[in-house]
Amino acid sequence: MNKIPSVNLADFLSGDAKRKQKFIDEIGHAYENIGFVALKGHFLDQKLVDDLYTEVKNFFDLPLEVKQGYEIPGIGGQRGYVSFGKESAKGKKEGDLKEFWHFGQYVENDPKLAEEYPDNVEVKELAHFNEVGKEAYKMLEKTAKYVLRALSLHLALDENYFDGYIKNGNSILRPIHYPPIKTEPKEAVRAAAHGDINLITLLMGAQGKGLQVQNHQGDWIDAIAEPDELMINVGDMLSRHTNNKLKSTIHRVTNPPKELWGTSRYSIPFFMHPISQMKLDVLEGCIDKDHPKQFDDITAGDFLNERLRELGLIK
Template identity: 80%
Template sequence: MERIPSVDLKDFLSDDPDRKQKFINDIGKAYEDIGFVALKGHFLDDELVDNLYSEVKNFFDLPIDVKESYEIPGIGGQRGYVSFGKESAKGKKEGDLKEFWHFGQYVEDDEERKKEYPDNIEVKELKHFNAIGKQTYKMLEKTAKYVLRALALHLNIEETYFDNYIHNGNSILRPIHYPPIIQEPKNAVRAAAHGDINLITLLMGAQGRGLQVQNHDGEWLDAIAEPDELMINVGDMLSRHTNNKLKSTIHRVVNPPRELWGTSRYSIPFFMHPISEMKLNVLDNCIDENHPKQYEDITAGEFLNQRLIELGLKK
């Protein structure tokens, strides 16, 4: 496989059962083979995307002391600003060459759940930043819901199996800024090789080179989306829940060639997490004599906590 497969969510949402089934087959095969797809037909419109990039650039252009005033201690970087070099990939000492912001869940109908999550942080300097972030979060969450419904059908479980687990889930929208590189990085890259923690990740801003995906032969493939596509990949939670039937693939963001060091890169992943009490125990129908159970029972909350400690975001 030399390129990431492309699918169109409008096929799944159509009234044509053949189009719907083809989407299920195509995305299922892609996630079994490489763990990534490029997806058209999502719920983000061009105006929202343009507004979001504008607001994100405005935020990262703020003076460093203003940005750092939004870095909240004691919450493992789960909301607000995380400064340059703070996060490192599992097992890597060097911090990634990035700074980022976190928007979290907007709980509307569950007071107990609301207490579980840190509050979203309001940026006073930018009038539209938070509203645009919330709107984007909602549209990506809606897109993710239908992708998971297709995957449920591919796995021969009930179509809405994931719905209750992702409603008010601990999902995160992360606008990332990879600043210009001003000196030779010592073993550091924009994002070191890693797998994602969550169920699935929806990535905006995968146009142009940088993001690379490792295939089963250990080769690195460029993952480049069209302007109207999101790159969507399987995370470790979904991989272990399906006994690695759906693959959580190692990926990275490499540094650009030296002549492009002076440029910023922006990317905006949405990490779809379930509620913390979801059991990630291997699904019964993903176990057989050729595929024995590979993972211990664990909840999503326990797994997330382990990984945040490994990433250096939590003590």
């Protein structure tokens, strides 16, 4: 594949069996072959998107000392602010050229889980930042639920297989700011080549050049969404769970050409995580004589902690 396929969630939600199956086949084929799709028909309306970008830009425009006041020690960057250059890709010592914020789950009716997750961080300086972030989180989570339902059917599982694992899951909404580049970076890029940790990632802000995906031939291809599309990719948890039938594809955010160094880039991924107790053991239906079991049994929580250590976010 040399381009990212486009699918429309409206087909899956249409009530028409043929359209629903068309969506299942298209997204299943894309995830088996390149691990990315551009998705129309999601639950984010344009006003919410515009409001979120406004609030995110307002936050990153705050003075550094104000932002650093929202950097919470001891939680591996799982909520609040993470300052520039703190995170690096697995196996890379140079920090990525970005700063970011984390909104986490808004737990409903589960005191034990509410205790497990860090609290969301309220930004006092911006009256609407937290409420707009919460609304976007909910709409992205809702979109992700239906994508996973389609993938369940593609994998010959019950349509609602993932529902209980993602309800109150450890998902993260991460507004990212890639600041203007002031001096020639020696080795660092805006986001070094990496695979995502989670089940699936829903990305807002892939409308301009920068995001690149590595296809199975090892070529880097531009992943550019239409204005009304989210870019959605498979993460390592889902890849493990399906014995790599669904592909978690390596991707990166390149530095812009020199004439655009003075510009900021914003992108907003939503990392769909399950509850930490979910077993990522390889599904029986994804194992056969041509595809022996590739991965050891592990829970989502243990896998996440392993990867956060590799990224330098927890010790």
